[in-house]
Amino acid sequence: MLASLDPEVARAALLTLKVSGLATLIALGLGIPMGLWLSMARFPGRRLLVSLINTGMGLPPVVVGLFVALFMWRTGPLGGLHLIYTPAAMVIAQVIIVVPIIAGLSLAAFQNIDPLAVLQARALGASNLQAALVLFREARLPQLAAVMAGFGGAISEVGAVLMVGGNIKGHTRVLTTAIVQETRMGRFEVAIALSLVLLALSFAVNFLLTSIQQKGAKAWKPRTWR
């Protein structure tokens, strides 16, 4: 089945990449500015907000799934958009799961950069926005770790996509939901094959990101006695 690449498997794999990839991209667009802002701004309630984001990094996907489903349900506040059981609903659920991961890890990455970087940029004439971009550039390697963690959280998640996507064959079935389905039906060899595809996809994406991150990073090992 793997060797011949069953069209059903290929479709699920492609949808998995699309949904989790898009969700990660959207979450990056929201999470990185949020982390950047939280690393620079000081306001009452900041600590509470950071604690909420850190809690959100471990948000149970089924809880997200439940609330997204409630909103998108035909009778829910966003029911008129007819998004329930569509890939769009799955992307929305995954964005909610991934944003806190990206924001939390970005915040940690930005806070690790020497605060002098911003002062230095301003001292050379940077506007406040240009100075913030310096922070972003200086933190780009740890940022990639945030991307990997975010994408990993999205692609491996099953609870939320199952609840808001519904695992409709050929429409909203992704690798994780397919694995659940096959296991339930006792077709373990298919479930194992799907798991291998999922692992391979996850590895390929992470290998690509790791290669970018580690490019030019040379090990520096001092001569020591022991």
Place this chain on the structure above:
Amino acid sequence: MEAAHLEMTGIRHAYGPVTVLDVPRFSVFRGECLAVLGPNGSGKSTLLRLASLQERPTQGKISYRGEEIGRRNGLDVRRRFVLLLQRPFLFAGSVERNILYGLNVRGTPRPEMKRRLEKAASLCSIGHLLGRDARKLSGGEVQRINLARAFVLEPDILFLDEPFSPLDAPSREELIAELGRVLRATGQTAVFVTHHREEAAYLGDRLAVLAGGKLLQEGRTEEVFAAPVDDEAARLLGHATLLKGIVEEQRGDLLVVAHGGHRILAAGRADAHSEVLLFVRPEDVLLARQRFESSVRNWFEGRVVEVVPSDRFALITLDCGFPLKALLTKASVEELGIRPGEIAWAGVKASSLRALPAGAENGNGEA
């Protein structure tokens, strides 16, 4: 008098409830190198950050070429200045990228960037470093890159925050000489803060003395060094021996001051019977085994209390009924056989002894 290039008036700056700077007026003139001398915590870095528009003062006005700085023109004027930080931060990437950073944020056209890069690289002798990773440089190289990063912007005013303090002595001397050469060659307007008197004396056309967030004195460098306005300024400017005496009479430009049985001649003006403080710089004190005929008007006999050697000199403390410090070369100390416990004579010319009214208030008196 020429109008100030940059003028700060009524400046007060506070962090929370603590006022760190209170300066009624501070001016920078075109083409000058202004040194701000002050001890750690005197507010000199804060003054520099405010003057270079990096921070907005809690109170007060800043104008540049007669135009008041506000939100509207703040960034534009700030981009005519450069502040060199005490601890420079080099951005990840090549030396070239670091030097071009300031031009990049200003949106300078490529050919102009190239021309300026070449000029700055040759001015700071760093052409061979351009391709190097900015994070793999020695301390001296980092400071050179830092200077090049500033000169490439051809700023109207260059602000330097103790640019040499992280360096070892030889690199420091070399860079100070180099900076002096570049400043003079380019006619660059510069303001730099330091707690090193020698740096201030070497580089500063004008000198401002700052302590406790207040400007004690401001004027031509040599005049400020020669005539501190009060005891605090005198100490900061290296005038070591301070003693209190009562004025007996004024004789022309000189005062006759009584102190513990001595009648001392000093430069200054004060009313008879008033109390004055006397200062002398240790390098202006002459030491001898015997008093001899000369133009020196004040002689004090004392016992050597302490001899503190440094690289080429030794600082000798004499107990003459008051502590008197003298700076001699080590060779002279050897030759004269000056050791703790020995008796020696100290001679001080009346013109080297400065008298200031005791309890002088800190102010902004012109030197």
